[in-house]
Amino acid sequence: MLTVHPQIITDTVGKKLVVLPLEEFNAMLEELEDLEDVRLYDEAKREDDGQSISLEDYLKQREARKNG
Template structure:
């Protein structure tokens, strides 16, 4: 992802703000949302050690086995 940032500076040329094209902002937001989902997934796997994969879950449901 290329970011075409423009900086707003104060009288001493210290960067105070950044301006980017809206389409690039949307990409950043989508990436952040995906990262949040990945982190939530990782946390849930660490917190719940009873995790089973999808194929196993389907097989257990079809067999009438529920835990």
């Protein structure tokens, strides 16, 4: 689990801001990207219709369409 150490500051107009060390911010971004990858994987699995071909066959078909 990610541990963060936020600091709450108030700017000159009274708006509250959160400040994080850069390393923690970057770690949060990585975690969010990983979660997005999991979400996209889960979505793709739900939409899987069971039909698939190998990459090699796909490339052959694509080349045939390109040349045909």
